[in-house]
Amino acid sequence: MPHHHPAEHNDIWSVEGRFQHLLYSPKGGIEGLLIDTEGIATQFVVDPHDCASVALLLSLRRDQALVVEGRETRPSPKGDGEHVVYHFERLAAVDGRATQAAARPTQVRGKVVRLNFARHGAANGVVLDSGDFVHLRPQGMERLQLKPGDQVLAQGPASPLATDGGWAIEAHRVNGELL
Structure with missing residues (x-):
């Protein structure tokens, strides 16, 4: 069973897993990341204009233990995806160490x-x-x-x-x- 926990904020979920890789846009930008939560893929999409989040994602290494917070996305008009997708809110912990909620x-x-x-x-x-x-x-x-x-x-x-x-x-x- 994946570790998906409601965070303190309404509608924000805290998901534990291991960083797998970044996800790219058709033009080569960073669109998000994929983590492995006990064998289940979980995707987080990031606002491409959120430079601080993109810079943070670029610093991650494969298999790093993470806790990522995000909001569930609405169903896509293009159909169901292969896994659950969240909008990235923040990286709550890396390698068991809490990150700062604010800058x-x-x-x-x-x-x-x-x-x-x-x-x-x-x-x-x-x-x-x-x-x-x-x-x-x-x-x-x-x-x-x-x-x-x-x-x-x-x-x-x-x-x-x-x-x-x-x-x-x-x-x-x-x-x-x-x-």
Whole structure:
């Protein structure tokens, strides 16, 4: 019997198993992962725009013991699949060690090398010469008026970037100013 347990949050299931492999999109991106739960395949699909989750999945090794939390998907109009499918919520444990439910708090500093823009075109943060991305939202950018060359000290929860080994900081304080 697979280890599927209701998690603390309504509609979220906690599934124990061993990492098998990543699942790819037709264009080569990461769509999710497959785990083995006592001989039964369980699939988790991830939002391809969730860079922190994709980066985390890229760090997994075959047969690592995992606890993955997810929400059951609705039946597909394309028919039944070969196994149960969940929408990935978070990786709750790896190799028996709990992972943090939220991003870890951190502090980064560096010089602004470029602005970052939201999907709708408004500046929403800065990229530092350290390789870190400081997310400020458009309101924070308007308020702080940061530009290339400015020095930044940012504090807030951080998640790994999908590229370059830097961090994505959800800034709560920048240069001493509370956002």
